[in-house]
Amino acid sequence: MPYRRVRVSEGTIVDTNTRTALITGASSGIGYELARLFARDRYDLVLVAKSQQRLELTTGELSREFGVRIQAISKDLSLPEAPEDVAAALKGRTRIDVLINDAGFATFGPFLEIPADVELEMMQLNMMALTRLSKLFAPEMVARRSGKILNVASTAAFMPGPLMAVYYASKAYVLSFSQALACELAPSGVGVSVLCPGPTHTGFQRRAKMERSKVFDSGVMDARSVARAGYRGLMQNKTVIIPGVRNKLTALFAKAAPRGLMPRLVLEFQKPHGDIAAR
Numbered sequence: 001m002p003y004r005r006v007r008v009s010e011g012t013i014v015d016t017n018t019r020t021a022l023i024t025g026a027s028s029g030i031g032y033e034l035a036r037l038f039a040r041d042r043y044d045l046v047l048v049a050k051s052q053q054r055l056e057l058t059t060g061e062l063s064r065e066f067g068v069r070i071q072a073i074s075k076d077l078s079l080p081e082a083p084e085d086v087a088a089a090l091k092g093r094t095r096i097d098v099l100i101n102d103a104g105f106a107t108f109g110p111f112l113e114i115p116a117d118v119e120l121e122m123m124q125l126n127m128m129a130l131t132r133l134s135k136l137f138a139p140e141m142v143a144r145r146s147g148k149i150l151n152v153a154s155t156a157a158f159m160p161g162p163l164m165a166v167y168y169a170s171k172a173y174v175l176s177f178s179q180a181l182a183c184e185l186a187p188s189g190v191g192v193s194v195l196c197p198g199p200t201h202t203g204f205q206r207r208a209k210m211e212r213s214k215v216f217d218s219g220v221m222d223a224r225s226v227a228r229a230g231y232r233g234l235m236q237n238k239t240v241i242i243p244g245v246r247n248k249l250t251a252l253f254a255k256a257a258p259r260g261l262m263p264r265l266v267l268e269f270q271k272p273h274g275d276i277a278a279r
Helices: 029-040 052-066 082-090 116-144 165-188 204-208 223-235 245-256 261-270
Strands: 005-009 012-015 020-024 044-049 070-074 098-101 147-152 190-195
Touching (some): 020 029, 020 116, 029 052, 029 098, 070 082, 098 116, 116 165, 116 190, 147 223, 165 190, 190 223
Parallel strands (some): 044 070, 098 147, 147 190
Antiparallel strands (some): 005 012
16 A cells, blocks of 8 residues: 555544554553554554653553554643543544553442542542543544544443442443444444453552452453453454453353342452451
């Protein structure tokens, strides 16, 4: 195919032969491993993360290893205006072919003990930023009749989660939203997938202060394996992607179990070792 360029606005040239993936939460964990996979397959990257320092390290590493073009945007997506800032930085300059909404965090502990402002920040990041970015970039994908969106949820999406009540609820939103959007956009040729990993070795548990939780005692996957499953499922146009046999069984059990039983089971697995106060 001959090299082609298209002028989309005065003073702006877009290369129509390149593919670009925008990845949030790209400086660590699953987001970082997804960035590596897209770079390996010759996608240019737009990496969005809160930490400027870690973002620069990631950008330098991937540029040297894979030779792709990378644009780094340091933004705190828990701020309401951040998604629009990201879109404005790219408008007319970079066409987004794949959107990966990976950024998110959790809180751990009794609902009444967690500061409300922290949970509101988490809801803004886990739900609102993901929704707004999808709203900002999906229309151009639909107009081109091509594109993909991958939202990162969790097996937490399938059940209520005592000691992480708001986090589990936020991931239930991501799952429901993604399934609905996949149905709406399917006729346009735009694929929407949702990745639902179980416990995974990342910086997630440290930020949530849940290192002692029984959830991480066994069956924990590594971020690279989760990212590979997510990448493969996205390219195969799977709507719901659950990596690992144990996680698939967990999701099936959560759907089949009595609704009153699941919160008590989750509470038992969530409790830190030696904690009897939550019984």
